[in-house]
Amino acid sequence: MSGAERLGITADVLVIGFGKGGKDLAGTMGREGRRVVMVEQSDQMYGGTCVNIGCVPTKALVHHADVRRPGDDPQSWYHDAIGAVTDLTTMTRGRNFEMLDTLDTVAVVTGRASFLDATTVEVAAGDDRLTVSAATIVISTGSVPVVPDIRGLRDSAYLATSTDLLHTKELPRHLVVIGGGYLGLEFAAMYRQFGSEVSVLEAFPGFMGREDDDVADVVVGILRDQGITLIPDAKVTEVRDGSVDTTVCYEVGGRPRTLRADKILVATGRAPAVEGLHLGRAGIRTTERGAIEVDEHLRTSRPHIYAIGDVNGGPQFTYISQDDHRIVADLLLGDGTRSTADRRAVPHTMFITPPFSTVGLTETAARERGHNVRTAGKLVARATATHRPRIMGDTRGLIKLVIDADTDLVLGAALISIDSQEVINLVALAMRHDVPARELGNSIYTHPSTTEVLNELLGTVARAGAQVPAGGRPGIARSPSTYWARPKPNDQSSGPFSV
Ligand SMILES: Cc1cc2nc3c(=O)[nH]c(=O)nc-3n(C[C@H](O)[C@H](O)[C@H](O)COP(=O)(O)OP(=O)(O)OC[C@H]3O[C@@H](n4cnc5c(N)ncnc54)[C@H](O)[C@@H]3O)c2cc1C
Numbered sequence: 001m002s003g004a005e006r007l008g009i010t011a012d013v014l015v016i017g018f019g020k021g022g023k024d025l026a027g028t029m030g031r032e033g034r035r036v037v038m039v040e041q042s043d044q045m046y047g048g049t050c051v052n053i054g055c056v057p058t059k060a061l062v063h064h065a066d067v068r069r070p071g072d073d074p075q076s077w078y079h080d081a082i083g084a085v086t087d088l089t090t091m092t093r094g095r096n097f098e099m100l101d102t103l104d105t106v107a108v109v110t111g112r113a114s115f116l117d118a119t120t121v122e123v124a125a126g127d128d129r130l131t132v133s134a135a136t137i138v139i140s141t142g143s144v145p146v147v148p149d150i151r152g153l154r155d156s157a158y159l160a161t162s163t164d165l166l167h168t169k170e171l172p173r174h175l176v177v178i179g180g181g182y183l184g185l186e187f188a189a190m191y192r193q194f195g196s197e198v199s200v201l202e203a204f205p206g207f208m209g210r211e212d213d214d215v216a217d218v219v220v221g222i223l224r225d226q227g228i229t230l231i232p233d234a235k236v237t238e239v240r241d242g243s244v245d246t247t248v249c250y251e252v253g254g255r256p257r258t259l260r261a262d263k264i265l266v267a268t269g270r271a272p273a274v275e276g277l278h279l280g281r282a283g284i285r286t287t288e289r290g291a292i293e294v295d296e297h298l299r300t301s302r303p304h305i306y307a308i309g310d311v312n313g314g315p316q317f318t319y320i321s322q323d324d325h326r327i328v329a330d331l332l333l334g335d336g337t338r339s340t341a342d343r344r345a346v347p348h349t350m351f352i353t354p355p356f357s358t359v360g361l362t363e364t365a366a367r368e369r370g371h372n373v374r375t376a377g378k379l380v381a382r383a384t385a386t387h388r389p390r391i392m393g394d395t396r397g398l399i400k401l402v403i404d405a406d407t408d409l410v411l412g413a414a415l416i417s418i419d420s421q422e423v424i425n426l427v428a429l430a431m432r433h434d435v436p437a438r439e440l441g442n443s444i445y446t447h448p449s450t451t452e453v454l455n456e457l458l459g460t461v462a463r464a465g466a467q468v469p470a471g472g473r474p475g476i477a478r479s480p481s482t483y484w485a486r487p488k489p490n491d492q493s494s495g496p497f498s499v
């Protein structure tokens with residue numbers, strides 16, 4: 001838009017927010033010949049969070065941190081890494097813009113959208129105003145970081161969100177991370193690897209609270225061995241700024257403690273980005289947690305308006321935003337059979353080093369649901385078919401699969417290993433298509449690869465060694481190096497691991 005003028009356009013489909021799902025939907029509909037308007041509030045955000053301030057830059061930084069050699073100066077290495085990552089995101093942002101801009105049917109409008117009514121949105125850019133009307137509207141405005149209401153925190157000069165850190169070229173000396181979820185632990189591991197001193201304050205009594213204890217112990221062990229101070233059960237009470245650093249006051253079990261920091265990363269979750277959209281004017285309902293309310297086809301309370309990605313309160317992952325787009329596209333162009341209800345075995349990876357990947361049920365959750373569970377697991381260092389981790393010089397971690405002993409179907413997996421972000425996709429696919437564990441174990445995999453550990457854990461030889469004598473557990477091979485068991489339903493033990 002140029003000049004202080006007010007224009008009005010009409011489209012078949014209006015998409016608000018240029019993230020993964022929004023971009024894919026705009027492209028899909030545009031290629032089908034629909035007239036699409038994509039509204040994005042910032043020219044620095046074409047492509048959305050993932051490519052500009054999320055997955056891509058952070059994983060690139062993890063790589064840069066990992067390849068720093070002991071003799072490299074931490075500050076200049078970090079400075080150059082931020083520069084290289086900025087170049088990468090600039091290139092990716094441009095490509096994302098081109099992908100839509102080169103379609104004759106799609107117009108990208110840069111400005112902030114807010115609803116005027118159920119079919120019209122106003123887009124503001126400086127003094128300019130544009131109205132866009134459409135029969136179908138898709139909201140994909142993502143999420144924003146939550147900064148908890150802790151005395152002194154919001155006004156602290158040392159406070160940073162993940163986005164701020166990605167634009168900071170000075171390596172923190174002591175980074176205090178509040179929140180030990182995906183974001184907090186990835187940043188903690190990355191900055192420690194760059195050379196910062198790092199402490200993580202987590203409100204929950206333990207880290208990796210949703211994982212089995214044996215899995216959590218291995219992840220926590222790796223992070224602690226890396227030199228990260230992990231403080232669970234921490235209640236942050238106050239932040240007191242000084243002239244060169246700040247003091248983070250917290251309590252553990254009621255006992256007051258302090259940490260000094262020159263940067264505080266807030267990693268306490270992200271909230272749906274609905275501010276300023278004026279959803280009420282369109283009659284769009286939100287949930288108690290502030291997300292846009294949707295049904296399983298991602299329709300809002302106004303059936304011609306859809307909400308996809310982080311803004312609808314679902315799991316906050318790029319590939320979920322992408323899959324949300326498939327569900328809406330299926331409804332608009334296909335037979336409408338896709339829905340969130342048909343999603344099975346969605347994998348996740350936390351990009352620490354080595355990466356930690358999960359899918360499906362933990363052993364504990366599987367037992368709670370009444371499955372007759374058997375587990376197959378090994379420390380990576382103690383497995384034989386882990387040539388690839390050995391070649392890569394990193395044998396830290398654990399491979400654990402949770403199997404239904406009655407059906408031989410895989411119920412879940414937790415993989416902490418080099419390449420786990422790839423291997424988990426294979427396990428997830430097997431789960432989705434009901435491939436039995438024995439087939440996963442007897443498949444042909446390339447060599448040397450990390451996947452071939454599945455041959456060792458689930459293949460014929462392992463199964464033969466795992467015969468369970470009638471009547472119970474005696475005789476089951478369960479040494480520190482391997483476990484393969486069909487425990488009794490109430491047996492919560494899951495194998496003796498040590499890092
Ligand atoms: C640091 C970090 C690391 C992450 N790492 C991973 C990872 O490794 N793997 C993974 O799967 N997920 C990761 N995520 C999560 C992932 O980035 C998000 O789940 C995903 O990007 C959400 O996509 P989306 O399509 O919902 O919205 P977004 O990609 O956030 O896009 C929303 C867009 O809408 C725009 N917008 C907002 N309001 C308006 C408005 N009123 N008008 C116009 N435009 C508007 C925004 O500017 C933005 O560009 C990470 C997130 C962060 C913060």
Ligand SMILES: NC(=O)c1ccc[n+]([C@@H]2O[C@H](COP(=O)([O-])OP(=O)(O)OC[C@H]3O[C@@H](n4cnc5c(N)ncnc54)[C@H](O)[C@@H]3O)[C@@H](O)[C@H]2O)c1
Pocket residue numbers: 148178179180181182183184186201202203204234235236266267268269270315316317348349350351
């Ligand atoms: N690899 C990935 O896929 C990846 C990476 C980064 C982020 N993400 C996504 O981004 C989203 C945001 O990540 P996140 O880690 O900020 O959120 P999160 O919800 O995953 O974790 C927040 C953590 O902060 C803790 N917490 C909350 N308030 C606290 C307080 N006052 N003091 C101390 N601890 C507190 C919570 O107990 C929780 O462990 C996630 O939902 C995740 O899906 C994904």
